[in-house]
Amino acid sequence: MNIEIINIGDELLIGQVVNTNASWMGEQLSLAGFKVHQFTIIGDTREHILEALWRAGERSEVVLISGGIGPTKDDITKTTLCDFFGTRLVFNEEAYKDVEALFARRGYAVTELNRQQAYMPEECLSIVNNFGTARGMWFEKDIPVPGRQGKTIYVSMPGVPFEMQAMMKDYIIPELTTRFHPNSIYHKTIMTQGIGESFLAQIIEEWENNLPQSIKLAYLPQPGMVRLRLSGTGDDETSVHALVEEEANKLSLLIPEYIYGTDDDRLEALVGKLLKEKNCSLATAESCTGGYIAHLITSVPGSSAYFKGSIIAYDNDVKEQMLGVMPETLEEFGAVSAEVVIEMAIGAQSNLNVDYVISISGIAGPEGGTKDKPVGTTWIAIATPEEVFSKQYLFGDSRDRNIRRAALQALNLLRKNLLSH
Amino acid sequence: MNIEIINIGDELLIGQVVNTNASWMGEQLSLAGFKVHQFTIIGDTREHILEALWRAGERSEVVLISGGIGPTKDDITKTTLCDFFGTRLVFNEEAYKDVEALFARRGYAVTELNRQQAYMPEECLSIVNNFGTARGMWFEKDIPVPGRQGKTIYVSMPGVPFEMQAMMKDYIIPELTTRFHPNSIYHKTIMTQGIGESFLAQIIEEWENNLPQSIKLAYLPQPGMVRLRLSGTGDDETSVHALVEEEANKLSLLIPEYIYGTDDDRLEALVGKLLKEKNCSLATAESCTGGYIAHLITSVPGSSAYFKGSIIAYDNDVKEQMLGVMPETLEEFGAVSAEVVIEMAIGAQSNLNVDYVISISGIAGPEGGTKDKPVGTTWIAIATPEEVFSKQYLFGDSRDRNIRRAALQALNLLRKNLLSH
Numbered sequence: 001m002n003i004e005i006i007n008i009g010d011e012l013l014i015g016q017v018v019n020t021n022a023s024w025m026g027e028q029l030s031l032a033g034f035k036v037h038q039f040t041i042i043g044d045t046r047e048h049i050l051e052a053l054w055r056a057g058e059r060s061e062v063v064l065i066s067g068g069i070g071p072t073k074d075d076i077t078k079t080t081l082c083d084f085f086g087t088r089l090v091f092n093e094e095a096y097k098d099v100e101a102l103f104a105r106r107g108y109a110v111t112e113l114n115r116q117q118a119y120m121p122e123e124c125l126s127i128v129n130n131f132g133t134a135r136g137m138w139f140e141k142d143i144p145v146p147g148r149q150g151k152t153i154y155v156s157m158p159g160v161p162f163e164m165q166a167m168m169k170d171y172i173i174p175e176l177t178t179r180f181h182p183n184s185i186y187h188k189t190i191m192t193q194g195i196g197e198s199f200l201a202q203i204i205e206e207w208e209n210n211l212p213q214s215i216k217l218a219y220l221p222q223p224g225m226v227r228l229r230l231s232g233t234g235d236d237e238t239s240v241h242a243l244v245e246e247e248a249n250k251l252s253l254l255i256p257e258y259i260y261g262t263d264d265d266r267l268e269a270l271v272g273k274l275l276k277e278k279n280c281s282l283a284t285a286e287s288c289t290g291g292y293i294a295h296l297i298t299s300v301p302g303s304s305a306y307f308k309g310s311i312i313a314y315d316n317d318v319k320e321q322m323l324g325v326m327p328e329t330l331e332e333f334g335a336v337s338a339e340v341v342i343e344m345a346i347g348a349q350s351n352l353n354v355d356y357v358i359s360i361s362g363i364a365g366p367e368g369g370t371k372d373k374p375v376g377t378t379w380i381a382i383a384t385p386e387e388v389f390s391k392q393y394l395f396g397d398s399r400d401r402n403i404r405r406a407a408l409q410a411l412n413l414l415r416k417n418l419l420s421h
Numbered sequence: 422m423n424i425e426i427i428n429i430g431d432e433l434l435i436g437q438v439v440n441t442n443a444s445w446m447g448e449q450l451s452l453a454g455f456k457v458h459q460f461t462i463i464g465d466t467r468e469h470i471l472e473a474l475w476r477a478g479e480r481s482e483v484v485l486i487s488g489g490i491g492p493t494k495d496d497i498t499k500t501t502l503c504d505f506f507g508t509r510l511v512f513n514e515e516a517y518k519d520v521e522a523l524f525a526r527r528g529y530a531v532t533e534l535n536r537q538q539a540y541m542p543e544e545c546l547s548i549v550n551n552f553g554t555a556r557g558m559w560f561e562k563d564i565p566v567p568g569r570q571g572k573t574i575y576v577s578m579p580g581v582p583f584e585m586q587a588m589m590k591d592y593i594i595p596e597l598t599t600r601f602h603p604n605s606i607y608h609k610t611i612m613t614q615g616i617g618e619s620f621l622a623q624i625i626e627e628w629e630n631n632l633p634q635s636i637k638l639a640y641l642p643q644p645g646m647v648r649l650r651l652s653g654t655g656d657d658e659t660s661v662h663a664l665v666e667e668e669a670n671k672l673s674l675l676i677p678e679y680i681y682g683t684d685d686d687r688l689e690a691l692v693g694k695l696l697k698e699k700n701c702s703l704a705t706a707e708s709c710t711g712g713y714i715a716h717l718i719t720s721v722p723g724s725s726a727y728f729k730g731s732i733i734a735y736d737n738d739v740k741e742q743m744l745g746v747m748p749e750t751l752e753e754f755g756a757v758s759a760e761v762v763i764e765m766a767i768g769a770q771s772n773l774n775v776d777y778v779i780s781i782s783g784i785a786g787p788e789g790g791t792k793d794k795p796v797g798t799t800w801i802a803i804a805t806p807e808e809v810f811s812k813q814y815l816f817g818d819s820r821d822r823n824i825r826r827a828a829l830q831a832l833n834l835l836r837k838n839l840l841s842h
Contacts, residue, residue, distance in 0.1 A: 013457045015448025016639055018441055022462065027436025036434045038469070039462035041443065048459070055476065187435075198492045198534045198554075208494065219493045220432055221581070229437065284712075284733075290719025291705075291712030294733045298711025301787055301820055309739035312705075312715045312731035314724075318773055322732070322743065352739055366722050394528050398552070398583075399722055 001180050002037035002060035003029055006052050008068035008077055009159055010043040021066050021161055025168065032173050033182035033233075044068055049080045057143040057152045062176060064168075067159030069134045071113040078121070078137075081156055085139050087123035092135075095120055099133045127155075127171050132163040136171070184237040188248045189220075190228040191265055192258040193412045197221045200228070204254050207247075214240070215247055223401040224408035260412055267411040268296040274418040275306040280355035280385075282414075284310040285323055285348035287335065288362035288378060293407045308354050313344065323347030336361050336373055338381070338390040345383035345390075356418075357383040358410045362395075364402045376402055380410045382417055422601050423458035423481035424450055427473050429489035429498055430580055431464040442487050442582055446589065453594050454603030454654070465489055470501045478564040478573045483597060485589075488580030490555045492534040499542070499558075502577055506560050508544035513556075516541055520554045548576075548592050553584040557592070605658040609669045610641075611649040612686055613679040614833045618642045621649070625675050628668075635661070636668055645826035681833055688832040689717040689724075695839040696727040701776035701806075703835075705731040706744055706769035708756065709783035709799060714828045729775050734765065744768030757782050757794055759802070759811040766804035766811075777839075778804040779831045783816075785823045797823055801831045803838055 005025050011017045022039045029036050037060050042048045049068075056063040068077030082088055096118035103110045117133045120126050127136030136158070140151040155172055157164045176182075192200060197219050201208070208217055214234050220227040228251065232244035252259055261270055275282055284293045294310040297303055311322045316335055319325040324347035325340055333339040344359035362378030369375035375397055381390040393409060395402045426446050432438045443460045450457050458481050463469045470489075477484040489498030503509055517539035524531045538554045541547050548557030557579070561572035576593055578585045613621065618640050622629070629638055635655050641648040649672065653665040673680055682691055696703055705714045715731040718724055732743045737756055740746040745768040746761055754760040765780035783799030790796035796818055802811040814830060816823045 012444070013447050013460070014451040015444040015446070016641065018439060018444045019460075020439055023433070023436040023439045025436070026434050030435040037464075038473075039434070039440075039460070041460035041462075043458075051480075052459075059472075189437075198532050199529075201493050201534055202532055216431070216495075218432055218437075218495055219491070220437065221491075229432070231435070283739075286712075289716075290724075290728075291707075291715030291731055291733065292719075294712030295710075295716045295824075298713075298733075298735060299821065299824070303711075304735055307711075308736035309743070310712055310731070310733035311743070312712065312719075312733065314719060314731075315729040318704075318730035321774075322730070322772065351743065353742075364719075396527060400720065401583075403716075403720070 001035070001062070001182070003034050003062045003064060003176075004037050004056040004060040005039045006056055006063060006065045007039065007041045007159070008044060008049060008065065012041050012067075013043050021159065021164060024161065024165065025064060025066070028168060028173060030185065030187070032177060033185045034176065034180075044076055046076055046080050046083075049077060050084055053084050053154065054143075057141070057154070058145055060152075061148065062153045063155070064172070065154065065156040066164050069156060069158055071117055071133065077156060081124075081137065081139070081154075082121050085121065085123055085141060085154075087121045089119040090122045092118050092120040092126060095126060095135050098128065098135070102133060127157075127167055129158065129163055129167065130170075131166055132158055132160055134158040134163070136167045183233050183235065184240045185231065185233045186237075186240045186244045187229060187231045188244050189263050190230070190248060190251060190259055191225060191261045191263075192228065192255065193225045193260050193267065193408050195226065195255070195258045197226050200226055200255065200258070204251060207250055207254055211247060212243060215244060224405035260415060266300075267408055267415060269300050271411055271415050271418065272297065272300050272303055272306055274415065275356070278355075278418065280306065281308050281353075282306055282356045282358070283308050283348050283352040283354040285344040285357060285359040286310060286312050287314060287319070287344075287360060288364045289360050289403050289407050289410075290314060290364075292403050293358060293360065293410055296407055296411065308352050311348055311351070319344060323351065334373070336363055336377055336379055338379055338392070341379040341381035341390050342388050345381040345388050349383045355385050356414060357381075358414055359383070360406060360410055362393075362402070362406055364406075365397060365399045378402070378406045378409075380406070380413060382410075382414050384417055384421065386421070422456070422483070422603070424455050424483045424485065424597075425458050425477040425481040426460045427477055427484060427486045428460065428462045428580070429465060429470060429486065431495070433462050433488075434464050442580065442585060445582065445586065446485060446487070449589060449594060452606070452608055453598055454606035455597065455601075465495050465497055467497060467501050467504075470498060471505055474505050474575065475564075478562070478575070479566055481573075482569065483574045484576070485593070486575065486577040487585050490558075490577060490579055492538050492554065498577060502545075502558065502560070502575075503542050506542065506544055506562055506575075508542045510540040511543045513539050513541040513547060516547060516556050519549065519556070523554060548578075548588055550579065550584055550588065551591075552587055553579055553581055555579040555584070557588045604654050605656065605661045606652060606654045607658070607661045607665045608650055608652045609665050610684050611651070611669060611672060611680055612646060612682045612684075613649065613676065614646045614681050614688070614829055616647065616676070616679045618647050621647055621676065621679070625672060628671055628675060632668060633664060636665060644822040645829035681836060687721075688829055688836060690721050692832055692836050692839065693718070693721050693724055693727055695836065696777065699776075699839065701727065702729050702774075703727055703777045703779070704729050704769050704773040704775040706765040706778060706780040707731060707733050708735060708740070708765075708781060709785045710781050710824050710828050710831075711735060713824050714779060714781065714831055717828055717832065729773050732765075732769055732772070740765060744772065755794070757784055757798055757800055759800055759813070762800040762802035762811050763809050766802040766809050770804045776806050777835065778802075779835055780804070781827060781831055783814075783823070783827055785827075786818060786820045799823070799827045799830075801827070801834060803831075803835050805838060805842065807842070
C-alpha cells in the first residue's frame with residue numbers, strides 16, 4: 001500500500017517557505033510503517049490541483065493533501081475538491097460551533113471570512129481541528145486502477161504545521177493503521193566521521209552486497225560526516241528489529257574507528273556526556289575554527305556543567321599573550337604546526353584550569369595556503385590530565401567546510417580519548 | 422514556459438532530510454524570472470523515476486533533476502536516464518581528469534567507485550562539477566505535447582546542496598536565461614534587524630497597501646532578522662529597476678533604524694568592512710553566545726585582518742581570570758548584568774589589545790531563568806576607543822534562537838557605533 005503527499009501553495013514553489021510539512025509527514029508515516037511513494041508540490045491553481053489529485057490516486061491508495069484551505073482568496077483547494085469528488089459545500093453547524101468557540105477563546109468575534117470556513121463538502125467526513133478554523137476532510141473515491149481493491153482515500157488538511165501535525169497524530173495515522181495494518185519497519189542510522197562516502201563504500205562493499213533483501217542501506221553524507229541508514233521491513237516487528245540490529249552490529253565491526261554513534265547522536269553532546277560521567281572540565285583554544293567548536297559545545301543545553309570557556313587566538317599575539325605560546329615556536333615552526341597547537345593546549349589547560357583542552361590551528365582558506373601547507377592543512381592537539389598529543393589533517397578547499405570538518409574531527413579525537421581512558 | 426523540479430532520494434521521502442534543495446532551486450529560478458510549476462519528490466526506484474520524467478516533460482518545457490547520481494549502489498539515476506534517453510554510458514576522459522585532479526588536491530588516489538563516475542551518458546552535454554565527482558548532465562528530448570515547440574530540456578544534478586547550487590548559478594540558470602529570455606524581473610531585499618514581522622507590518626502598512634501592482638512584497642523572517650523582498654516585473658528592464666528602487670527608498674525612510682543593509686549583506690561582513698576602513702581591530706568576550714559571534718566574524722574570508730580573537734568566558738572563573746571581572750561585581754550584580762558585561766569588555770580590550778570589543782552575557786535557556794531574569798535576558802556591551810556602553814535585551818524561550826538573536830543584535834550595535842563615529 002502506497003501513500004502520497006500533495007502540498008499546495010505558491011509560497012512553496014518560489015522557495016519562500018521550506019517545505020517542512022513534507023518531511024514531517026514522510027517521517028511520521030515511515031515511523032508508523034507506511035511506504036511514502038511521492039511528494040508533489042504544486043501552486044494554488046485549479047487545473048493543476050485536479051491533475052495532481054488524479055495522478056496521485058492512480059499511483060497510490062492513500063493521498064494526503066496539505067495547504068490551500070485557509071480563509072483567504074488564494075485558497076481554492078476546498079472548492080476544487082468539491083469538483084473532483086462531485087459534491088458541493090454545505091453549512092456545517094458543528095464546524096461553525098468550533099470556529100465560534102475558538103474565536104471566543106481568543107476574545108474575537110467571528111469574521112465573515114471565518115464563517116465561510118464552516119461550509120464543508122457534503123460528501124466527506126470532516127476532521128476536527130483543535131488549533132485552527134479549517135477542518136480536515138476525509139474523502140473516498142473509486143479510482144479505476146487495475147488490481148486496486150476498494151476506494152482510494154484522499155485526506156485534505158491545513159498547511160499550518162501544528163494544525164496539520166495534530167490532525168495527523170490524533171486521527172489520520174491511527175485511522176490508516178487500523179485500516180491497513182502496515183508492515184513493521186525499523187530504521188537504524190550509524191553515524192561515521194573522518195572518512196568519505198566512497199572510501200566507506202569500498203570497505204563495506206562485501207557486507208553491503210550480502211545484505212538481506214528486506215534491508216536497505218542509504219549513504220547520507222554531510223560535511224565532515226557520513227550517516228549510514230539501515231531500514232528493515234517485514235511482517236514481524238521483533239524479527240525485523242533483530243535483523244536490522246544484527247546487520248548494524250556486523251557493520252560496526254567493519255568500521256569501528258569511524259563510528260561515533262547512532263541515530264540522533266551528536267559529537268558535541270556525546271563528548272559532554274563523557275565529560276560529565278568523569279566529572280571533568282573542558283576548554284578550547286581555537287585559531288582556524290574561530291569559535292565554532294565552542295559554539296557547537298555550547299549549543300548543547302546544560303553544557304555549562306563541563307565547559308569552562310575558550311581562547312580564540314586568531315592572531316599570533318593572542319596565542320602568545322593568552323595561551324603562552326612562545327614567540328620562538330611561532331617563528332620556527334609557524335602557527336600551523338604540531339609545536340604550536342601543543343603549546344596552545346597546554347596554555348589553555350593551565351590558564352583556564354581545566355582537565356581537557358581541544359586546540360586547533362589551520363589554514364581555512366581561501367587565502368593563506370603555501371606549497372608546503374596548502375589550504376585545508378590543520379593541526380589538532382588534545383590535552384588530557386595525562387598527556388598532550390597532536391595530529392595533522394588535510395581537509396579541502398572550502399572555508400565553511402574546512403571549519404566544519406576540523407571541528408567534528410577535533411570533537412571525535414577527544415571523544416575517542418575519553419572513551420579509551 | 423514552465424520549469425519543473427524532480428528531487429530523487431529515499432531519504433527525502435522518509436523525512437530524514439528536509440528538502441532544502443527544492444526551496445533553494447525554486448527561489449533562484451523565481452528570482453531569475455522563471456515560473457516553477459511543480460516539485461516532484463520520489464525515491465531511488467527505476468520505474469518511478471521513468472514515470473516522473475515523462476509526466477514532468479508532458480507538463481513543462483524544462484525539467485531539473487537533483488539527487489541519485491553519487492558513486493554508491495543506491496544511486497541509480499544515471500543508468501535510468503540512459504534508458505529514458507535511449508543512450509548508454511561511455512568513459513569520459515575529461516570527466517575522469519576532473520575526478521583525478523579533485524582527488525589529487527585532497528591527497529588521495531582515485532577509487533574504482535569514483536572512476537566509474539567518469540562514465541557519462543553518450544547523448545548528453547556534461548556539466549563541470551567544481552566541488553565533487555558527479556558531473557551534471559544536460560539532455561534534450563522530443564516529448565510529444567500539443568503546441569510544444571522544440572525539444573524538452575532535462576538537466577540532472579547532484580543532490581549535494583553546494584555542488585548543485587554552484588552548477589545552477591554558474592551554468593544552468595545563465596543558459597536557461599539565454600535561451601528563454603524570461604520577463605524582466607528585479608528584486609531588492611531590505612535587511613532588517615531588531616524588530617518582529619508583525620510590528621514591521623504595522624509600521625509599513627500604508628506604504629504596502631499603496632505599492633504598484635507590478636511590485637510584490639514578501640516578508641522573509643529568520644531568527645533575529647526579517648528580510649523584506651521587493652520584486653518588480655515588467656517588459657522594460659530599466660523602468661522595472663527604477664520603480665523597485667523608488668519603492669525601496671520610500672520603505673527605507675519609514676524604518677531607518679532597523680535597516681542594516683540590502684540583498685546579501687551580512688552583519689559580520691559589514692562590521693568587518695567598517696573596521697578595515699578605520700584600520701581598527703576587534704575582539705569578543707562571550708558568555709551566553711559561547712563563541713557564536715566569533716564564529717560568525719571568522720566565517721568571513723580575510724577576517725584575520727581585523728579580528729584578533731576572543732575570550733569565551735562560559736564559567737565565572739574564566740570571567741575573573743582571563744577578563745579581570747571583579748568577584749565582587751559577579752557577587753553583587755550577577756553574571757547577567759550591565760556591570761559584568763562592561764568589565765568583560767574592558768578586560769578584553771586591554772588583554773587582547775584591541776580597539777573594539779563586543780561582550781555579552783545572558784541566559785540562553787532552557788535552564789537558568791529566574792523571576793527577575795527570565796530565560797532570554799541578555800546584556801551586551803560595546804567597548805570602543807572612546808567609551809564603553811551596555812544595553813539589555815529580552816529574547817525568547819528557545820536556546821538556539823536566543824544565541825542567534827543575541828549575536829545579530831550585538832553585531833548590529835557595533836555596526837551602528839562604527840557608522841556614527
